[in-house]
Amino acid sequence: MDVLIPLLAVLFPGRCVGCGVAPAALCPDCLARARPGPAAPGPSPPPGVDWWVAAFAYEGAVREGLARVKYRNARSALPLLADALVERLRQPPPPGPVDVVTWPPTSAGRRRQRGFDQAEHLARAVGRGLDVPVRRSLVRRAGGPAQTGRTARERRHGPVFGARSVAGQRVLVVDDVATTGATLAAAAASLRSAGATWVGAATVARTPLRAGPSRGAASGADRSRGAQGTAPGSRYSR
Secondary structure, X not given: OOOHHHHHXXXXXXXXXXXXXXXXXXOHXXXXXXXXXXXXXXXXXXXXXXXXXXXXXXXXXXXXXXXXXXXXXXXXXXXXXXXXXXXXXXXXXXXXXXXXXXXXXXXXXXXXXXXXXXXXXXXXXXXXXXXXXXXXXXXXXXXXXXXXXXXXXXXXXXXXXXXOOOOOOEEEEEEEEEOOOHHHHHHHHHHHHOOOOEEEEEEEEEOOOOOOOOOOOOOOOOXXXXXXXXXXXXXXXX
């Protein structure tokens, strides 16, 4: 898959979602102008996750680029987004030693429909960039719906994963985007049940903080704070 992406970009060139320039679905200039994820350290990450960083806020060209990867098979954006995530992980503060990189797999139906799993591609790129082994440590249980298209309330239940043994290991979970973090929380719970001693997370993007009622007021909207997580008591979804 990693070898095919540059070839597909040549055979079927796309145009940048930000400025319209060919040949990639997202160009370096537009990515450079994208709002970065807030600097670490940040508030608490989702339950069970010890450390969380995102390269960008989930908005503008980054959001549209990720959407085109998922729904229009515009894979030409993936290498640039993967490189940006690796670069973000190299910035301080580091997550500490990582024994294995993995990803929360998409549903079988989504993988058949798209022909690939974007989270797996990103995870393998991160593993190469950090020189850390990449393993398929998580298994998505059959019967659980995809998070895409669900309401915030529905997403907070998260998908259901099983995990292969990661006894005594520090595991970094890589995904494309997180809105309220339920997927990361579900992945962390499964990895800890399989023996992980530390679970970190790295996502290309995360939902930025939205203006709304003051802290303590009830709200059903997804909220997030900082690149590494959200404030205690916040609600999480993918």
